Amino acid sequence: MPPPAERGEYRIGANDLLSVVVFQVKDLDRDVRVNASGEISLPLIGVVNAAGLSVHGLETALEARYGARYLQHPHVTVFVKEAASQRVTVEGAVANPGIFPMTTRLSLLQAIALAHGPTNVANEHDVIVFRNVGGExxxxxFDLKAIRNGELADPELFGEDVVAVDESGGKVWLRRAIELTPLLGVWSIFRSTRP
Structure with missing residues (x-):
């Protein structure tokens, strides 16, 4: 499956962890987390809006702010250490379905592991990944067992992907039969004690 067409340059979002390095001014280097309002706070220049900017866009904005009053020709480098604004959803027959932040690159098997693995009724041969590609x-x-056995590559997931783990009809039927067995046993005892 192709990556999202609109992926382009990464856009900084809330809760991302950024490393800001000001060349030859170690005292200004910081790791900062983007707050819920999309802002970061840095020495000398204070609060800066970061959400929605590309890494290069934020570097340019920081260079302009530092250059306006404090430094001559500053060179600022920004690294995204954790891309927490990107999320993947894992649903269906997994132990802990939910929405998980993508703090680094994430594969299908890793996303399933974040959801505490497939349940005992999961159909590991039928896992579907939904993705928006070019607005579509x-x-x-995917077959998890084939991926685990090295027969297929473990696909990379992207922000806003949805992973759906299907249930196996046979396994669900068997689980329900086992759950009902004590009730059937009581019923047969009840029938055998009647005159």
Whole structure:
């Protein structure tokens, strides 16, 4: 499945962890987390809006702010250490379905592991990844067992992907039969004690 067409340059978002390095001014180097309002706070220049900017855009903005009053020709480098604003959803037959932040690159198997793995009724041969590509909703099916065995590559996930782990009809039926077995046993005892 292709990556999202609109992926382009990464845009900084709330809760991202950034490393800001000002060349030859160690006292200004900081790791900062983008707050819920999309802002960061840095020495000398104070609060700066970071959300929605590309890394290069934020570097340019910081160079302008530092250059306006404090430094001559500053060179600022920004690294995204954690891209917490990017999320992946894992649903269906997993132990802990939910929405998980993508703090680094994430593969399908890693996303399933974040959700505490498939349940005992999961159909590991039928896992679907939904993705928006060029404004169009697409999907691809994957076989977890084949990926684990090295027969297929473990696909990379992107922000806003949805992973759906299907249930196995046979396994669900078997689980329900086992759950009902004590009730069936009581019923047969009740029938055998009647005159």
């Amino acid at each position: 909703r697409r999907f691809a099916r």
